Structure formats: structure tokens, C-alpha cells
Amino acid sequence: MSVTLTEFDVSSSLDVRNVGDLMIVRFSGSRMLESSNVERTGRALNAVVAKGCPKTLVIDFEEIEYLCTTALSMLIPFREFLMSNGCRLQLCGLKPWIREVFEVTKLDRLFDMT
Numbered sequence: 246m247s248v249t250l251t252e253f254d255v256s257s258s259l260d261v262r263n264v265g266d267l268m269i270v271r272f273s274g275s276r277m278l279e280s281s282n283v284e285r286t287g288r289a290l291n292a293v294v295a296k297g298c299p300k301t302l303v304i305d306f307e308e309i310e311y312l313c314t315t316a317l318s319m320l321i322p323f324r325e326f327l328m329s330n331g332c333r334l335q336l337c338g339l340k341p342w343i344r345e346v347f348e349v350t351k352l353d354r355l356f357d358m359t
Contacts, residue, residue, distance in 0.1 A: 259289050266300035268293070272308050287319040291326075298332035307338030312346050324356065335359060 260271040270293060272286075294302065306312075324334045335357045339347070347353040 259286075259293060261293055263299065267303055268299035268301070269303045269305060271305040283313065283315045283319050286316075287323065290323060294327065294330075294332070298327060298330040300331075301333045301335060302327055303335045303337055305338045306336060306340070306343055309338075309343060310340070312343050317346070317350065317352060321352075321355070333357065 260273050262269045262271075270290065290304075327334050336347075337359045339358060344353070344358065347356060347358065
């Protein structure tokens with residue numbers, strides 16, 4: 246399944262794959278977590294899980310080059326929502342400078358990052 250964000254660059258979307266109990270969401274577009282796009286990206290993530298929370302949701306950050314603080318403030322309640330529905334959130338593919346943002350803000354203690 247691929248969720249394309251309208252009002253957004255056509256090449257930017259969320260690619261969603263289900264593998265057993267895992268749902269893997271991959272950001273396709275390095276600008277998806279910039280401040281001007283965070284709200285739409287958050288809505289797209291919510292739309293993906295609205296159909297049912299998987300046991301584990303993996304968000305792949307491989308293509309993300311920049312992460313703004315607004316994106317962090319969107320991910321925290323998203324994680325809480327998932328947890329309240331029995332879903333575990335895991336982040337993967339973080340570049341060293343993106344991982345550092347989580348470490349500096351101490352959010353590496355909150356998020357499961359591989």
C-alpha cells in the first residue's frame with residue numbers, strides 16, 4: 246500500500262508494507278519531516294493506523310535528511326496513541342545526525358531505535 250500526500254510533492258509519500266505482525270512505514274521523500282510538512286505527514290501516519298494498529302509499527306527514516314522539533318512533537322503523541330492501542334513503535338534507518346537529535350533531547354530513552 247502506498248499513501249500519497251495530496252498538496253505535497255508527488256514524489257513524497259508513505260510506503261506501507263505489512264510483514265507478519267509488522268507494519269513498515271517508509272518515508273519516501275527527504276522533506277517529509279520538515280516543519281512545513283509535519284502536519285500532513287502526521288495526518289498520513291494517523292490514516293495508516295486508523296484501519297487497525299499492528300502489533301509493531303516500524304517507521305523507516307532512511308530517506309529523511311532533516312528532522313525539525315515539530316516532527317518530534319508529532320511523534321511523541323503518535324507513539325502514545327499506538328501504545329494505548331497495544332502497538333509498539335520502532336524507529337529505524339536514522340542517520341547519525343538524526344539519531345543525535347533524539348539523543349540530545351533525551352528522546353532516545355522514549356523511542357525504540359534500531
